[in-house]
Amino acid sequence: MSETHESPRLFLRLTFGEGHKFGPGKAELLERIDRTGSISGAGREMNMSYKRAWSLVEEMNALFREPLIESSRGGAGGGGARLTQAGAAALAAYRALEITARTAGDDQIAVFRSLMRDMSGGK
Amino acid sequence: MSETHESPRLFLRLTFGEGHKFGPGKAELLERIDRTGSISGAGREMNMSYKRAWSLVEEMNALFREPLIESSRGGAGGGGARLTQAGAAALAAYRALEITARTAGDDQIAVFRSLMRDMSGGK
Numbered sequence: 001m002s003e004t005h006e007s008p009r010l011f012l013r014l015t016f017g018e019g020h021k022f023g024p025g026k027a028e029l030l031e032r033i034d035r036t037g038s039i040s041g042a043g044r045e046m047n048m049s050y051k052r053a054w055s056l057v058e059e060m061n062a063l064f065r066e067p068l069i070e071s072s073r074g075g076a077g078g079g080g081a082r083l084t085q086a087g088a089a090a091l092a093a094y095r096a097l098e099i100t101a102r103t104a105g106d107d108q109i110a111v112f113r114s115l116m117r118d119m120s121g122g123k
Numbered sequence: 124m125s126e127t128h129e130s131p132r133l134f135l136r137l138t139f140g141e142g143h144k145f146g147p148g149k150a151e152l153l154e155r156i157d158r159t160g161s162i163s164g165a166g167r168e169m170n171m172s173y174k175r176a177w178s179l180v181e182e183m184n185a186l187f188r189e190p191l192i193e194s195s196r197g198g199a200g201g202g203g204a205r206l207t208q209a210g211a212a213a214l215a216a217y218r219a220l221e222i223t224a225r226t227a228g229d230d231q232i233a234v235f236r237s238l239m240r241d242m243s244g245g246k
Contacts (some may be wrong), residue, residue: 011146012224013134014235022235023134065240088237097231101135104227108220112137112145115213117188 008113011101012094020096029056030083030091033069039081044070057081064090131236133225135217141188145217152179153206153214156192162204180204187213 013023032042043053057116061067068087072080083091102109136146148169155165166176184190191210195203206214225232 008137008139010224011136011138012228013136014131014232015134016131016239032138063240064238086238090235093231093235093238095230097235100228100231101133101224105135105220107224108216108223109137112213112216112220113210115187115189115216116139117186 002074007049008109010098010105010109012098016063018053020059022060022090026060027091027094029053030060030068030087033057033081034083034088034091037080037082039069039071044103053071064123131232133221135229136190137217139186143182145183145186145213149183149195150214150217151185152176153191153210156180156204157206157211157214160203160205162192162194165204190222198207 011024013021015021015088028046029042032045033039036042036045039053039057040050043050046053048056057069057071061069064086065082066086068080068090070084071082131157134147137226138144151169152165152171155168156162159168162176162180166173168214169176171179180192180194184192187209189209190207191213193207194205225238
């Protein structure tokens, strides 16, 4: 019946000196690259330009000890991309952090939610 | 010595159907309104236009059962603003959620951090 404010979603963003960030957008991009095998394909699914998707990949690869994404441009198959072991590990740690934070913060989220208007009924 | 990636900061954003959000920016605005007693003053501290600060305040007030900010425009003292009890409660719940998430997620943040390059030494 009333979906609107029933279950707030919690998004996390990690920031590291110098303005580096890792949050929902990069995590989603990694997941979509993993599934589609393509940086531009993953970006397209997120309504992101080719340039933007590549720039995020380059930013991530520079931020970690090992690149998170391995890609081959062009070639017979038109190039392709896949997550490295480090990419899978970073994504897993981020998703685990989300679940942990959500679970631990459940009571506080409920308090926050209780202060909010229920908009679903137009009240 | 190496500050850059020593301690990632964790930022949280709660989202509620229909694109409503509450995150670091609104929390900071509430805090600054509480301290300065002024919406435009708080916005100015955050390099935010008068219009933007007011629009965020209106958005927050509409989202909660009770307004989070009470304001009087103009008048002898030039108007002023203060957090309501609901405003203080929402801010407190958000800050408590941050601490809870950060504490609970400490291990996962450390895993994430361990995958990252140490940029402080130029390595």
